[in-house]
Amino acid sequence: MRHRIDVLITRYCLRARSLPSSCLLSLLSTTLPVSRIKVHLEKNPLFMALPSPAPSSDTRLKTFFRQYRERQVTSLVTSTTQVLLRACRPALVVDPILYVPATRAERSLLVRWRLGWLPGKPEDCPCGRDRRSRRHFLECDLIPSFLWSDLPRCPPGSYPIDFALSSLPLGRSACCPPWWSSLLLMLWYIQRLCRPDRYYPIDSSPGALWYSRSARRSD
Template structure:
């Protein structure tokens, strides 16, 4: 997992992301404030009924999955979650603080770990193999 991925996940879990509620720049409705509930609905993150972010994070695997169905599940959900958090961060930061798009990648070290590939040198240690 990259430093940016971990930072976004921690800030989400702590309630620091999306930050102080403000008018949502995604839907541009003044009445809609950037609360966790609103941004989940606004970004349509819950189109998939089993994509409860907190439950998903609580169930991250401790070792790479073996079945291809599990690998596909984790890869797809991880990419959706990271895209959501990247876009959320981009609308919640002041407009004069652009986010470097290279901090988001669908070539995540977590996905490499899930697929059994060796992670790149920019990664943090992966969970211990059982």
């Protein structure tokens, strides 16, 4: 939302600069002792970052806006200490968890993990060894260890589930990765540990919807 506000302010300032001198806004900005455009609006960081001369077409201006936003996102992700932000994809794309073939229950698990609703509050884990946390799940006895091995190998400093989600292929026609069912089963175990008072039936074939569609495309 902040970026959209900056874009609107920048467009307004560029438009104000291109108005004829006989326009009322131009006359007011030059005659009034304090011009809001010069004092406040033109101090906008996006406007101040414009090259000189400014992009001459709307297409080039949109390209500049996107490149500026990409640099801002990259800087934020690499410099922040917030776990959820660091786990996000470093590119400005729609996260595949929102459109890959999945059941409502499977997509709910994916979205809740991305939003940090899983694991939630650090309460005692049913295993009795520690409190529920992302770190504890890596060694929790109630999560089958082979599931961690099935996930794609992540670089140092990355969390296996976050890296797997960021490794999902882009595009609605992309094929299902081989570790898809292990990822969903892992999240199901975590959900059961976080809400031990509720019953969550296990799917006999997690990820089957995406697997079946990928198989039909390959035939």
